[in-house]
Amino acid sequence: MDQDYEAALQLSHQLNANMGQNVVAPSTTRETRASKKARISDSPAALSPELMSLTETTVSDALSSLLLSPSPTGSSPEAPSSQEDLMHSQSPTGTASSSFSTPTSSYDNTNTSMVVTEEDWFLVQKQGGQNSDGTWDRESLVTTNMNTSPKKAVRVTRSASRELQRTSVAHQINISDDGIPGSEQEQPQKLRVRKRETDDDDDFLFDDKQSSPDLMEGVQGTSDHKPTQKRKAMAKMTSKIAKKSKAPLYHENVQDGKPEPIGQPIVWAFKRQQLCETLPYYNAYQSGAYTHDNIARSILIDKEVSVRDKFDEEIVITSVGGGRLLDEKTGRMVYKKDQIFSSIANAFLRAMELKSPVAIIAGQGNKISPSKLPHYYNVLDWFHVTDVWQEKVLGHNDVRVIIWKVRMEKINLSNRSWWAAQNSSPQNLEERMTTDKHLCGECNVESKVMYNVGPACLNVSCGQFFNFGVEYDDNTLDYHPAFLKERTIFLGNDPGPLAPPPLTDDELNRIGALGYEKLCKRGMVCQTCGCCIRRIQWGQWSCENTDCDYTYRVQQLPVPISTVIANDMDHDDQPEDENRKVHGGIICHQSIVGSYDLQTFDLPNENGGIAGSIRHFKANGLINQQRDGPNDLFQEIQGSDLDLRRGAAVHKGTTQEVLTNHFTQNLGAAYKYLVAQDSKGFNEAPPVVIKAAKRMIWAGQHAVNDKNTVHHTEGFQNFNECLVIGYFDGSKIGYHDDGEKTLGPTVATLSLGANAVMKFRPKHKTHIPAFEEDPKTKDKKEKPAVLTITLKHGDIVVMHGRSIQKLYEHEVTPYGGLRFALTCRYIVPDTLSPIERLVAADKGAFPPGSERFNYNGSLHAIPLSSIPGQNSLQDTLNEIKAKHQVGELDTPQLEMLLRDLGEYYVSIAGSA
Ligand SMILES: O=C(O)CCC(=O)C(=O)O
Numbered sequence: 073m074d075q076d077y078e079a080a081l082q083l084s085h086q087l088n089a090n091m092g093q094n095v096v097a098p099s100t101t102r103e104t105r106a107s108k109k110a111r112i113s114d115s116p117a118a119l120s121p122e123l124m125s126l127t128e129t130t131v132s133d134a135l136s137s138l139l140l141s142p143s144p145t146g147s148s149p150e151a152p153s154s155q156e157d158l159m160h161s162q163s164p165t166g167t168a169s170s171s172f173s174t175p176t177s178s179y180d181n182t183n184t185s186m187v188v189t190e191e192d193w194f195l196v197q198k199q200g201g202q203n204s205d206g207t208w209d210r211e212s213l214v215t216t217n218m219n220t221s222p223k224k225a226v227r228v229t230r231s232a233s234r235e236l237q238r239t240s241v242a243h244q245i246n247i248s249d250d251g252i253p254g255s256e257q258e259q260p261q262k263l264r265v266r267k268r269e270t271d272d273d274d275d276f277l278f279d280d281k282q283s284s285p286d287l288m289e290g291v292q293g294t295s296d297h298k299p300t301q302k303r304k305a306m307a308k309m310t311s312k313i314a315k316k317s318k319a320p321l322y323h324e325n326v327q328d329g330k331p332e333p334i335g336q337p338i339v340w341a342f343k344r345q346q347l348c349e350t351l352p353y354y355n356a357y358q359s360g361a362y363t364h365d366n367i368a369r370s371i372l373i374d375k376e377v378s379v380r381d382k383f384d385e386e387i388v389i390t391s392v393g394g395g396r397l398l399d400e401k402t403g404r405m406v407y408k409k410d411q412i413f414s415s416i417a418n419a420f421l422r423a424m425e426l427k428s429p430v431a432i433i434a435g436q437g438n439k440i441s442p443s444k445l446p447h448y449y450n451v452l453d454w455f456h457v458t459d460v461w462q463e464k465v466l467g468h469n470d471v472r473v474i475i476w477k478v479r480m481e482k483i484n485l486s487n488r489s490w491w492a493a494q495n496s497s498p499q500n501l502e503e504r505m506t507t508d509k510h511l512c513g514e515c516n517v518e519s520k521v522m523y524n525v526g527p528a529c530l531n532v533s534c535g536q537f538f539n540f541g542v543e544y545d546d547n548t549l550d551y552h553p554a555f556l557k558e559r560t561i562f563l564g565n566d567p568g569p570l571a572p573p574p575l576t577d578d579e580l581n582r583i584g585a586l587g588y589e590k591l592c593k594r595g596m597v598c599q600t601c602g603c604c605i606r607r608i609q610w611g612q613w614s615c616e617n618t619d620c621d622y623t624y625r626v627q628q629l630p631v632p633i634s635t636v637i638a639n640d641m642d643h644d645d646q647p648e649d650e651n652r653k654v655h656g657g658i659i660c661h662q663s664i665v666g667s668y669d670l671q672t673f674d675l676p677n678e679n680g681g682i683a684g685s686i687r688h689f690k691a692n693g694l695i696n697q698q699r700d701g702p703n704d705l706f707q708e709i710q711g712s713d714l715d716l717r718r719g720a721a722v723h724k725g726t727t728q729e730v731l732t733n734h735f736t737q738n739l740g741a742a743y744k745y746l747v748a749q750d751s752k753g754f755n756e757a758p759p760v761v762i763k764a765a766k767r768m769i770w771a772g773q774h775a776v777n778d779k780n781t782v783h784h785t786e787g788f789q790n791f792n793e794c795l796v797i798g799y800f801d802g803s804k805i806g807y808h809d810d811g812e813k814t815l816g817p818t819v820a821t822l823s824l825g826a827n828a829v830m831k832f833r834p835k836h837k838t839h840i841p842a843f844e845e846d847p848k849t850k851d852k853k854e855k856p857a858v859l860t861i862t863l864k865h866g867d868i869v870v871m872h873g874r875s876i877q878k879l880y881e882h883e884v885t886p887y888g889g890l891r892f893a894l895t896c897r898y899i900v901p902d903t904l905s906p907i908e909r910l911v912a913a914d915k916g917a918f919p920p921g922s923e924r925f926n927y928n929g930s931l932h933a934i935p936l937s938s939i940p941g942q943n944s945l946q947d948t949l950n951e952i953k954a955k956h957q958v959g960e961l962d963t964p965q966l967e968m969l970l971r972d973l974g975e976y977y978v979s980i981a982g983s984a
């Protein structure tokens with residue numbers, strides 16, 4: 073063994089020499105944030121390139137093999153996956169087949185490759201113009217600033233894809249996006265995870281009227297992306313109408329009987345969320361038009377068709393700006409008053425002035441489409457706004473009201489539009505006309521002669537507005553043929569591709585992304601069929617079109633633990649009290665349990681008693697570094713195949729069903745909303761889940777048996793279920809409770825990775841005297857948070873007491889960065905049917921051998937003072953040697969220390 077130590081020492085000399093003896097150990101006194109950072113990030117600067125390239129495993133393996141060969145125990149079978157393993161577990165990348173094209177599109181979008189974010193999408197448009205005949209030069213359509221690196225994608229075999237689809241089959245539940253029976257395409261995914269009902273919008277991706285989830289994701293601790301009252305009212309009204317008329321209001325396909333189109337759209341979707349997550353130019357969950365920077369970017373023309381609206385091969389005329397309200401008598405939406413101000417109309421005016429292209433998407437609810445639209449949502453093409461004006465239409469009680477209208481022309485007129493009807497003749501170039509102008513004698517403002525009745529002033533502030541000088545019939549009033557046949561040369565920028573090109577590894581590498589960033593959670597356009605596909609699976613995109621088996625991956629590189637530690641320090645500059653806000657009505661205790669600092673918060677109930685307690689087991693570096701501790705688990709979970717997926721959720725108060733923005737997987741007994749077979753039993757679970765569950769059992773047991781607790785009525789039941797949640801950068805879980813009827817009173821969560829803020833607030837309509845609520849907010853649906861805590865890597869939170877779930881709800885917002893939360897619960901067998909009970913007993917049983925992961929709160933954790941200690945690596949190795957020789961460390965402990973030592977050096981190298 074001594075020879076081995078000699079060899080290890082040689083290596084340590086080498087390490088120290090390479091590091092210039094620069095490894096500064098943390099002092100036992102409180103380090104400043106700056107010095108902590110310096111320790112982590114500055115030291116590696118002195119590392120040689122060879123050392124920098126050493127992986128965690130190679131360093132620890134080198135140390136282990138030098139010291140321990142032959143090892144009496146061998147290396148642990150449960151050692152976390154090495155970085156190398158993690159890398160290899162990624163699928164190989166190949167070349168995507170990206171062969172879809174349309175007969176009508178002159179845009180070749182398929183061989184460009186660039187990352188387009190919401191913000192920069194419009195910046196990549198190249199200056200360019202249209203020819204006088206309305207066509208485009210092909211060259212001018214090529215966006216030169218797009219990087220054309222080859223795509224990397226993986227084609228997964230049909231059977232693998234079938235397997236994926238087995239669990240995410242659409243066409244299972246016959247309700248539409250909006251919960252209303254609809255067309256076949258509109259059916260949501262089969263639910264794989266519990267289906268939550270909540271009124272929190274963060275999970276459901278609305279902001280204000282058009283909504284922009286990804287822009288809002290990552291907003292911390294604010295509630296400014298809540299639905300407006302107006303939208304809530306709209307939602308209420310919508311369901312009221314649905315009930316009244318008993319007719320499907322959304323996603324009603326009115327295309328029957330129309331001729332087939334001559335082509336196919338290059339981009340399409342069957343859910344709004346698919347469009348919004350995929351297309352940088354469309355992100356409106358509830359309104360038709362999408363504006364960005366107050367400029368109209370796109371518009372969805374669906375079932376709301378107004379009088380005189382036009383939709384032909386080259387032009388679209390539509391009303392904008394809403395303003396329709398429910399007519400109680402007829403159940404129809406009618407204009408009730410003049411539409412004078414409209415920010416949407418202004419956004420179209422801006423688009424017209426700035427010559428900014430507008431994408432048009434047509435829905436199957438549109439009854440005036442010239443042909444049968446093949447999918448629910450079909451991207452037509454880029455258009456430009458030629459006219460924005462106000463006109464009068466018959467409104468409620470047949471009173472004429474003023475509304476806003478917009479006319480748009482297709483930019484590229486060189487090809488026939490894909491939506492032109494088969495057997496229709498192309499529009500004749502010679503037929504194109506110019507509309508006459510009319511100068512108003514009263515206001516001196518010029519207006520186009522737009523209507524068949526004759527000229528009228530279209531200046532709404534003029535007394536002659538919409539006065540044709542003759543009485544006209546509202547039902548026959550129409551646009552003048554010249555106005556419809558007019559074509560305008562577009563002098564704006566190249567609109568860029570309609571189908572955003574897929575993200576590539578090259579692009580991720582260029583921006584230093586690992587594969588969990590927000591842009592990796594965007595949807596993508598299927599390179600085979602053009603369907604907008606959401607990132608439903610943690611590891612890849614799979615086409616949501618059941619007839620297509622396209623899948624696509626980009627890299628997901630392991631996030632080193634050093635990143636987690638460094639990010640933690642980034643948030644360390646606030647004093648702890650800033651991150652912990654506790655209402656005075658909550659009783660707090662502090663103690664030490666195992667190696668954790670335990671903070672207990674007893675939440676009050678409605679009768680002056682205690683509803684239950686929140687216990688926050690605060691981990692620390694010592695706990696986290698232990699074998700199979702949070703550092704190991706964080707590495708291990710990244711290499712485990714958990715098949716995390718985003719699940720469907722329903723928005724309370726509306727019938728909207730969308731996917732949550734976090735990814736989940738259920739293990740052990742099935743959750744209430746799961747199909748029993750969909751949960752993998754603990755015996756099939758990756759070891760990381762068992763190891764984590766054992767930690768939570770320890771914490772849960774402590775919480776329930778703690779003699780200080782006054783409100784316990786039920787003893788601790790071993791957890792039999794674990795829900796793993798994965799958060800990409802910027803994802804969160806909105807307010808909800810964990811009070812499903814099948815659950816026991818104790819819920820424990822282990823946090824791994826990025827820090828997060830957890831908030832608790834009383835639910836709507838609860839009156840908790842201890843909070844002496846402000847009369848102003850007392851009846852508010854969204855009450856203020858009464859408890860805010862920061863969850864750090866390794867922390868465990870235990871909620872105990874059923875009343876907590878009844879009276880309170882909680883939300884968790886990671887600071888950003890990769891995070892996992894593993895939550896254990898007890899599914900109460902008595903709440904299940906006899907068959908479900910059998911399945912739950914089987915799946916919720918811990919597998920034989922799992923006792924070796926039993927946890928004691930790191931009670932006798934060996935302080936790894938040497939890692940990082942006060943000393944150089946050489947001293948550290950000497951210290952370890954001495955401890956081993958006097959029997960203070962046995963061989964497994966020695967192994968563990970050496971591995972941690974290796975990891976430590978790699979972590980500092982990794983954070984360079
Ligand atoms: O992410 C977390 O820490 C909490 C997760 C949670 O609340 C849940 O799974 O119900």
Ligand SMILES: [Fe+2]
Pocket residue numbers: 808809810882
């Ligand atoms: Fe929860």
